Amino acid sequence: xxxxxxxxxxxxxxxxxxxxxxxxxxxxxxxxxxxxxxxxxxxxxxxxxxxxxxxxxxxxxxxxxxxxxxxxxxxxxxxxxxxxxxxxxxxxxxxxxxxxxxxxxxxxxxxxxxxxxxxxxxxxxxxxxxxxxxxxx
Numbered sequence: 001x002x003x004x005x006x007x008x009x010x011x012x013x014x015x016x017x018x019x020x021x022x023x024x025x026x027x028x029x030x031x032x033x034x035x036x037x038x039x040x041x042x043x044x045x046x047x048x049x050x051x052x053x054x055x056x057x058x059x060x061x062x063x064x065x066x067x068x069x070x071x072x073x074x075x076x077x078x079x080x081x082x083x084x085x086x087x088x089x090x091x092x093x094x095x096x097x098x099x100x101x102x103x104x105x106x107x108x109x110x111x112x113x114x115x116x117x118x119x120x121x122x123x124x125x126x127x128x129x130x131x132x133x134x135x136x137x
Contacts, residue, residue: 001065012075018092028060
């Protein structure tokens, strides 16, 4: 999602296992609050099984896409699986709802069953892609 906020308008983006807020993994905001002194000393702390320095936590909390989601002008496909954790599913739904409230280009929320053709149509529309093959004469 940061790509669609930061760079010239892409045709579309697909947000897989969405992290639009700082509320993912073991909560960067919580780690930052509880471990600020250690991080300021240059130590690292765990987030999602990886060690990160202070800059990561400041960026994850201060620049989370949810704060600027209304600036996204291209279509966004929020692609979530039924096995994704509740925080990721919640971020996708929250991102979709925020985009609608911000009157941004509508997001897309669909259950996984029977969405393959709908998804391909959704992706192909902004690209004006012709998936047909032409026989050589």
